[in-house]
Amino acid sequence: MNRIARIAAGATGAVALLAAPVPAFAAASTTATTTVTTCGWSGLQAGLSTKVCADVTGDSVVIYGQIGMAGPPSPGTPWPPAPKELLTRLSADVTGGNSLGAVNGRTVFQISTVRVDGPTATVPCGSTVHASFSVEALGWGPSPVTVDVPVGC
Template sequence: MNRLTTAALAGAAGLAALTVGLAPTATATTTAPAGPAGPTGTVTCGDPGAPGFLRTRACIEVNGTHVRLYGQVATTDPAWVAQPVGFTITGSTPALPPQPPLNVTALVLPGGGSVGDLLLTVPCGNTVTANFSVNNGGWPPSTATVTAPVPC
């Protein structure tokens, strides 16, 4: 083997080790401006909150004992211009101590979309309640709630 090949193999091995070291780990809370492309578990969404500038809907995705709380937002004004908006996501279950609220700012495009993630690990047989609300100073509130079971 020549030096160039040996150096390339050593560099590739180092990169592979670094990639393994950077693998994601389980977390209690994660924030993101938008939800993933599609659900991987059972999704339950509640009724829309009171209409304001935006209409909100709370959703819970359950995949085994992994639970994702997020919100959906729809614009109610046909002249809506994309802008950053503050939201709050809260979750509760009898199986866990009170969770801190997740405050996230997301760019809301005309039409709306998914907002934020609050990730929990909940033992099966419990229920989870999610609240999703607009948290933008001076705007009318639009809070939505949903409850879903974590089956065994």
Template sequence: MNQIAKRGLAFLAAGTVVAGGLATAAPASAATLTTTTTCSTSGPIQGLNVKACADVTGDRVRVYGIVGALGISEPPVNPRDVGAEVSGAIVGGLFLGSGHRALSIWNNVFTVEGVTTTVASGSTVRATVTITPGPAGPGGGGGTPLPGPTSVSVDVPVVY
């Protein structure tokens, strides 16, 4: 009887180890997802370095923009006040959302968040950054744009 009890305990212990291994196996596969970052070529857009970017991790897409100075400005140059809008959309379809931020740029770089959402495999997401010159404030913008483009975009396929 004692030998049967020992075998039973050994079997239960082995089952616990296997079950414990299965419990940790599921999160490990989620941890193997990699993030792919795709950005447009940088500006100049309205006299600034501007990039539209998208991070794809499985079915999750994060759309954001990077806005910064073209170079190093020496004082007494005033900061450049602009509004930045970052939007995401499925090419040929659904608008995913956007984010706005007023920026005062002088020898610095900002990341402007757009939207993070779930997207179906096979979709192509377009990330767009639009710059609106003018005084900083809620929403920014309002001034006269410089000659040239006011936005930059990048299309990113989502495959998982």
């Protein structure tokens, strides 16, 4: 088979593939609900950066907090920094409505960003979820960060 015949055969095959019907599962995947992630402003505290986020998928809400480094270490700071044992509190509620729950815990932070999982709930469409996340340790108290997230469905 010469080169021109191979190109023609390849083009004919490509046309046949493009003209084939689309499988039924492709239509089902386009109707999937999208997850929207919203995070509040970061808070700075004792060299740490904290923030609270919410993932909203339809009427389902997942709340979580994040703890990370506030920035590069100051010159002369020992590296890696010593691990810090932190007390965490993460809570959420529907504005003007019920509490979605609270999670209190302990976590050890050294360098890598830490995710603290919180309440997961189904909430009424059209409502707003308010979440709060705070971190404290021996020698320094909590400095909460918040986020308000609309649940549009």
